[in-house]
Amino acid sequence: MPSLSTEKSRQARPLTRKLAQIVTLSAAQVTLLDELQSANRLVRRHREIVTEGHSYDGVFVLIEGVAIRYRILHDGRRQILNFVLPGVFIGFPACFFETALYSITALTDVSVAPISFSRLIGLFEEHPRLATAILWSFAREAAMFNEHLIALGRRSAVERVAHLLLELLVRLQAIGMADDSSYRLPLTQELIGDALGLSVPYVNRTLRQLRDDGLVVIKEQQITIPDVAALSALADFERTYLSRFRMPAAFEAES
Amino acid sequence: MPSLSTEKSRQARPLTRKLAQIVTLSAAQVTLLDELQSANRLVRRHREIVTEGHSYDGVFVLIEGVAIRYRILHDGRRQILNFVLPGVFIGFPACFFETALYSITALTDVSVAPISFSRLIGLFEEHPRLATAILWSFAREAAMFNEHLIALGRRSAVERVAHLLLELLVRLQAIGMADDSSYRLPLTQELIGDALGLSVPYVNRTLRQLRDDGLVVIKEQQITIPDVAALSALADFERTYLSRFRMPAAFEAES
DNA sequence: CGGTACATTGAAGGGGCTCAATCCACGTGG
């Protein structure tokens, strides 16, 4: 039931929602954050948001849509580092270097809000509480990278695929983009392979195995996981690890 | 020319030195940071600093020595996530969860400085500039994780080993723990394998190949890389990626 | 209707694993 007049205030911006889950935000801070995310720029599917080798004087917040961050090696092989979902900073850490270390490409049509470094630094100076919240939210992302790294280093192809699909499920659920057991995403087998260090044919066989076992159904960009528990067991996936996140009691006490 | 009386001020603490490379620190900030790192705790080799599953109400700064951060999987396999060198926060992101996600173990005798979350948050409130610097320094670490991830996903065994040894060289050089082409570290083949997702026998064969080619010499915990350029070419290693790091001009202008 | 993007399948090969044995240096207790 969208209401045009109150749309903006009713539907908090993704970064605001994320930080509000971590700390209690004052009305002023909510306004400030929302305002920060107001200047949207649209990027069409398959277009680059950040290009390796270019220079940037700020970052972006992903408002809507999905993107991938990756590196192309000399021989043309691609390693996808992560899937970028609404509410996260695009350009960390790529844009913090003289010349961007990675590329970021829109997987769907996407809208982003540019935030210059000076703006970001100003925000930190004036609202250290937000800086702390942002830092804390980085811990969640760092944990996801670590899981990804563990998957590449020590897990089999089936485990990797299962793990990736489960992680996307949980992350999308957290931002209201997935229901209990399924989500919609233009996830090709090539993308899965490049994220997990696998070849396309083998991803295909792995997915077929999961499908034959009734654990995963992919059809028309709709990924369904009928038995989340069973797949989690197979993937050694701790559904809870992302939710076991917490701010220390000290934090709320201080403000 | 060591001078006992001024030892402390002359030899800044590792975290202070690191942040000073990123931003200009006031004398007061230097004092504050050094003081933060003054309460040392010793941890002997092979002892755990952080244990997976335990709860923590703060982090540590590694003052001296080397540690590893890792996860042990159900079947006993271990994936080392990174090597922890002096000046970095130990316990990010492990300690930010209700129960630590990873373990951290001392590789050498180590000294660490505990910093409670409340202390850390207080620091951020009072010195947002330091918060910014810390955030920026995280970007460097994030870049290293990404390179590690790329290695596991898309590089061959030789490339991985070469890359790891080079990365350690560059990082140790940055903190004065390595000379132009060698460093000292108790690096067993098992450690290398667990970091790179390889088996011990295969690490052995890979190292022998590198040794036969005259690219790497490991002897008595001393790692020597006679021809850094040649090894870098082999590993697709961008020696510069860690140094191409920068703060935006906007930052210095503001303060 | 031809082109493009993506999924699927087969055959063959190789990179890296597992298993297992051996070797070596070192420390320790008798």
Added chain:
DNA sequence: CCACGTGGATTGAGCCCCTTCAATGTACCG
């Protein structure tokens, strides 16, 4: 002073997971 245990490096044989190469299928689109 030697026997033994332990941590780590080394080497060999066999094999399997996953890759590469290549072909085919299929849906969609201009």
